[in-house]
Amino acid sequence: MGDMVLTRLKSYLDAGSGWPRAPGDTVIYAVGDVHGRADLMDALTDRIRRDAERREAERRLLVFLGDYIDRGEDSRGVIDRLTDDPPDGFERVCLRGNHEEAFLAFLADSSGGPAWCRFGGLETLMSYGVLAPDAPAPRTAAEFEAVRLALSAALPQTHREFLETLPVRHEEGDYLFVHAGVRPGVPLDAQTERDLTWIRDAFLAHEEPFERFVVHGHTPSERPQIKPNRMGVDTGAYLTGRLTAAVLHADRRTTLST
Secondary structure, X not given: OOHHHHHHHHHHHHXXXXXXXXXXXXXXXXXXXXXXXXXXXXXXXHHHHHHHHOOOOOEEEEEEOOOOOOOOOOXXXXXXXXXXXXXXXXXXXXXXXXXXXXXXXXHHOHHHHHXXXXXXXXXXXXXXXXXXXXXXXXXXXXXXXXXXXXHHHHOOHHHHXXXXXXXXXXXXXXXXXXXXXXXXXXXXXXXXXXXXXHOOHHHHHOOOOOOOEEEEOOOOOOOOEEOOOEEEOOXXXXXXXXXXXXXXXXXXXXXXXX
């Protein structure tokens, strides 16, 4: 670490009770934005299984940080896996990302279709068989409404229930898990769902400690970001082929990537 990072880390530790810790005898794997890359999700799950086998931990927890859909080719396959049973010996928590919010908003009102399709929705529509790969994208309000109805009919009930019931935050030990981040200066209990799933610049620029150490996705970077007050694990899987998980065990923080 550089001197500046060490200085900020010391200020974080001075403000709290020591290094952030996972609870009890628990190892936590927090997985960044999958974005339709079911192949990378399978590969990372295998790595996580192997890593967990060598650890002395009674409890193994998988936390998925949101943005399971859009951009990659197999959004449906990702949701299929997340609605199936977790790997043997693991608990699993799945959080809501801004792309899941956009998906649900389109299911309720097709007027959001153009914006959703511009940032990855077309690939999700293809994965559910609503649009053929060589079909033109919808353009008019009537076309988007027809696509909305077709998606609603094609969406398995288990997928709908999964998406509609995703929480926006999860806490374990000294860690807070969210998709995007938190609003600086606002108590954690007063954070809005919008900020937890969409915030970016104000959160990323904040260098002081939060109430809990924040583990998040949402903002892609070439490598995982480990800062004194947060850890970002979105490594742009749909473009880079690198899907990353934070590994949190006792007071240690490492990563695994495909």
